[in-house]
Amino acid sequence: MSAAKKPEWDVSDIDTWGPDKHELGATIPVAGNSEEFETGGWRSLVPEIDSGKCTGCMLCYFYCPDASILIENGIAVGIDLKHCKGCGICAKECPADAIAMKTEEKE
Amino acid sequence: MGGHNTGTLAVTGNEAVAEAMRQIDPDVVCAYPITPQTEIVQLYAQMVADGKVTSEFVTVESEHSAMSAVIGSAAAGARTMTATSSQGFALMWELLFVASSYRLPVVMTTVNRALSGPINIHCDHSDTMGGRDTGWIQIYGENHQQAYDNCIQAIRIAEHMDVRTPAMHMYDGYVISGAIGPLVMLPDETVQEFIGPFHAVNPLLNPKRPVAVGPFDGLHGWYFEHKVSQNRAMDRALAVIQSVADEYAELSGRHYGLIEPYRLDDAEIAIVVVGSTAGTTRMIVDKLRAKGVKAGMLRVRVLRPFPHAAYAKALEHVKVVGVMDRADSFGAQGGPVFLEVRAALYDSDPRPQVLPFIYGLGGRDIYPDNIEQAFAVLEQAAQSKVRTSTERRYLNLRED
Numbered sequence: 001m002s003a004a005k006k007p008e009w010d011v012s013d014i015d016t017w018g019p020d021k022h023e024l025g026a027t028i029p030v031a032g033n034s035e036e037f038e039t040g041g042w043r044s045l046v047p048e049i050d051s052g053k054c055t056g057c058m059l060c061y062f063y064c065p066d067a068s069i070l071i072e073n074g075i076a077v078g079i080d081l082k083h084c085k086g087c088g089i090c091a092k093e094c095p096a097d098a099i100a101m102k103t104e105e106k107e
Numbered sequence: 108m109g110g111h112n113t114g115t116l117a118v119t120g121n122e123a124v125a126e127a128m129r130q131i132d133p134d135v136v137c138a139y140p141i142t143p144q145t146e147i148v149q150l151y152a153q154m155v156a157d158g159k160v161t162s163e164f165v166t167v168e169s170e171h172s173a174m175s176a177v178i179g180s181a182a183a184g185a186r187t188m189t190a191t192s193s194q195g196f197a198l199m200w201e202l203l204f205v206a207s208s209y210r211l212p213v214v215m216t217t218v219n220r221a222l223s224g225p226i227n228i229h230c231d232h233s234d235t236m237g238g239r240d241t242g243w244i245q246i247y248g249e250n251h252q253q254a255y256d257n258c259i260q261a262i263r264i265a266e267h268m269d270v271r272t273p274a275m276h277m278y279d280g281y282v283i284s285g286a287i288g289p290l291v292m293l294p295d296e297t298v299q300e301f302i303g304p305f306h307a308v309n310p311l312l313n314p315k316r317p318v319a320v321g322p323f324d325g326l327h328g329w330y331f332e333h334k335v336s337q338n339r340a341m342d343r344a345l346a347v348i349q350s351v352a353d354e355y356a357e358l359s360g361r362h363y364g365l366i367e368p369y370r371l372d373d374a375e376i377a378i379v380v381v382g383s384t385a386g387t388t389r390m391i392v393d394k395l396r397a398k399g400v401k402a403g404m405l406r407v408r409v410l411r412p413f414p415h416a417a418y419a420k421a422l423e424h425v426k427v428v429g430v431m432d433r434a435d436s437f438g439a440q441g442g443p444v445f446l447e448v449r450a451a452l453y454d455s456d457p458r459p460q461v462l463p464f465i466y467g468l469g470g471r472d473i474y475p476d477n478i479e480q481a482f483a484v485l486e487q488a489a490q491s492k493v494r495t496s497t498e499r500r501y502l503n504l505r506e507d
Contacts, residue, residue: 029309031318
């Protein structure tokens with residue numbers, strides 16, 4: 001999500017909305033906003049990428065159900081932790097053994 | 108059909124509704140036939156085939172599919188109608204809540220019939236009474252004319268922007284649906300003018316403004332707020348139902364309210380009743396009045412939203428109110444209408460006694476004598492110095 005993009009439907013304070021402020025029938029009145037639904041909080045395991053081992057095959061990128069693999073110059077360099085659910089598909093599919101699932105610990 | 112009201116026609120209740128639907132000419136009708144509603148679907152399918160309407164008629168394999176198709180159609184932005192009865196209504200169950208929570212202004216005719224079992228095709232109100240908390244507006248008619256009038260008014264009520272909630276209207280299976288009775292119709296163009304064009308809110312079929320209908324509410328979402336919003340719409344519907352009725356009265360000369368009182372102003376005893384039995388009850392009220400008994404009646408028209416203030420105002424001076432339910436709420440203190448009326452009178456001072464009567468389950472006949480028996484119970488209770496037991500009293504039950 002680019003920081004410059006202003007959402008068409010501003011839900012930044014939706015937690016304060018009362019019954020009359022919501023859209024009729026719970027309809028989402030704009031499209032292309034699933035990115036705003038941050039699913040990273042579901043995660044208990046987190047992928048750790050060893051970019052040195054990455055061969056740039058891009059399998060992790062294509063298999064990731066949440067488009068959360070960050071690629072730079074054809075190499076996997078990191079994870080979009082706002083959306084990664086920690087499913088482990090990337091680690092399972094990586095033929096170079098460059099991704100390991102680690103228990104996520106929070107302070 | 109010219110610019111004039113028709114003369115008095117002799118039609119079945121279902122024919123009256125099929126004619127109302129022809130005049131409404133909704134964009135889409137999705138329906139599955141079920142006794143005793145079948146004739147509506149059959150007649151409407153014929154009208155579609157004959158080119159008398161422009162509706163897209165969607166044949167489906169069940170009522171679950173019928174209501175699902177109705178929801179898809181209404182969400183797409185089409186004025187959509189359907190009709191059902193009994194088991195068909197029961198099969199629609201989960202989708203009834205979906206339609207109301209999506210705030211789709213669908214109109215459905217439900218011809219009242221008993222729910223199985225034992226399997227029974229005759230009239231009682233157990234189908235729609237069970238559906239009173241589905242979030243739909245519920246309007247009950249007494250006769251053929253009201254079946255027609257309520258169907259047309261329901262369009263305006265459901266689509267009103269203060270409401271935007273689906274509406275169902277009911278009448279008694281067989282007694283009204285299949286028997287022939289009088290009907291005066293408005294001219295086609297008058298009905299079209301009255302309902303006006305359909306305006307969809309956030310229609311799915313608008314590529315210029317894509318929307319998502321029916322999203323998951325999240326793990327800690329806003330379901331609660333949406334339910335409160337539905338209830339607020341229900342509260343606003345009371346005024347809308349009355350204003351639509353008033354506007355309709357100017358066109359038709361037929362006046363409707365949220366409730367229909369009959370000889371209630373000075374009544375000491377009164378019966379509250381839903382549907383076609385109101386006709387028999389009215390006759391008994393007249394008979395008792397001729398003997399000097401201060402009897403009255405209140406016919407339930409709008410059950411959801413329940414106009415509790417109107418009930419309190421209409422009944423608070425009555426000594427004993429008998430509520431006749433044609434459906435039971437097993438294990439409750441009485442039938443569903445009894446519970447509503449009793450609650451509505453709780454704040455009245457002095458508080459009328461309210462007694463539950465159950466009648467007509469599975470189409471059991473209700474004779475004038477049975478209604479006199481009910482009034483006799485009320486009269487005795489009115490004269491008694493102690494409050495009368497609120498145990499259920501069954502009318503025309505075969506007892507051991």
